[in-house]
Amino acid sequence: MVSKEKSSGGPVSGTRSPKASGRAHPVTLRQVAEEAGVSTATVSLVVNKKKDARISAETRKRVRDAISKLGYRPNALAKTLVSGTSRFIGLVADAIATTPFAGQIIQGAQDEAWKHGYALLIANTEGNADLENDAITMMLEYKVRGILYSTWFHRETDVPVSLHEADFVLVNCFSKDPDARAVVPDEAQGGQSATEILLGHGHRRIAFINATTPAPAKDGRLEGYKRALENAGIPFDPDLVLEAYPDQEGGYGATQELLQLGVTAVYCYNDRMAMGLYDALREQGLSIPEDMAVVGFDNQEVIAAHLRPPLSTVALPHYELGAAGVRILLGLEEPPARAAAKIHCPTVERTSVRVQAPA
Secondary structure, three states: OOOOOOOOOOOOHHHHHOOOOOOOOOHHHHHHHHOOOOOOOHHHHHOOOOOOOOOOHHHHHHHHHHHHHHHOOHHHHHHHHHHHOEEEEEEEOOOHHHHHHHHHHHHHHHHHHOOOEEEEEEEOOOOHHHHHHHHHHHHHHOOOEEEEEEEEEEOHHHHHHHHHHHEEEEEEEOOOOOOOOOEOOOOOHHHHHHHHHHHHOOOEEEEEEEEOEEEEHHHHHHHHHHHHHOOOOOOOOHHHEEOOOOOOOOHHHHHHHOOOOOOOEEEEHHHHHHHHHHHHHOOOOOOOOOEEEOOOOOHHHHHHHOOOOEEEEEEHHHHHHHHHHHHHOOOOOOOOOOEEEEEEOEEEOOOOOOOOOOO
16 A cells, blocks of 8 residues: 655655656556555456456545546556457448548447447448458457448448458448348338328329439339338339439430420439439429429438528438448347348428419
8 A cells, every 4th residue: 555645745655646757647547556554456357347356335436536536547459368258349431531421321330339338439441442451450450349340332242351350330220141240221212202291292193203313212112102102002103213324414414305295293313413404494484392292312401401492302321321330230139031121211391392273
């Protein structure tokens, strides 16, 4: 046991201030042992919560008090080497940090990880295979609890070989590998919900401007459109499905063909396409929603909430994708057998749709 400080107020021999040299130094296990009057082995047993160790309750309390007083922090890396795992979860993404939805997946995963006592290690690889391999290798060296592997848009992906050395979950992507657990947006449900916004306001002749680029979103959002029409007793008309490049110019360029269809409403593959449609309709002297009701998809806030009128749309559930990925990784949720877990896409109704008057 160390003696009390001298009357001068300075520390006595045997007690070392972490900031005595003007630089912060971590408190050591030995310092805690000296403060508590026990061996370093005893401190180690208390720190590592070895309940079967023959240490009295009074001694355990003395050690904990010393830890609290000195501000001792256990060496996480040393504990990792002993336990074979750490309190880290890795997240490797191809371009997530440079996309509009980046923060939502990261935030969802981080919030869920914190909730269960884990911290997130994030690596953005920009699609560089060497960097991706280095990131996964580093995370394996840190003995992460597992790795979330994410892509910036919903697609099929090849699982990196090194990822099989860890417990992993694919986020916003999927693989043909039957053992690869995955969590993705429910594109078909989202497409159905988007169409149902228009059906719910009395529209019956509804066009869909789909994307030209092959993707699960293209197929799923069309499937949902068909399903909503079928549920409403409206025959599917393939002539009401147009295709355009999924950006503002694509939506703008599809407008002339759209106006020849005699529709009262249109559902667009994404919000950027809807933005181009807004511009073209305005040039034609037409107003939204009086002359044409419009619904988008994605809920890109910088677009949808700031168009005039604000755009009704369906949100991609990026926050929940990140959170669900962590829950599946930790075994708190079980995905469907040999299939990706699908996350609900919520509707966001604004004022680009109004009730259609009866014909």
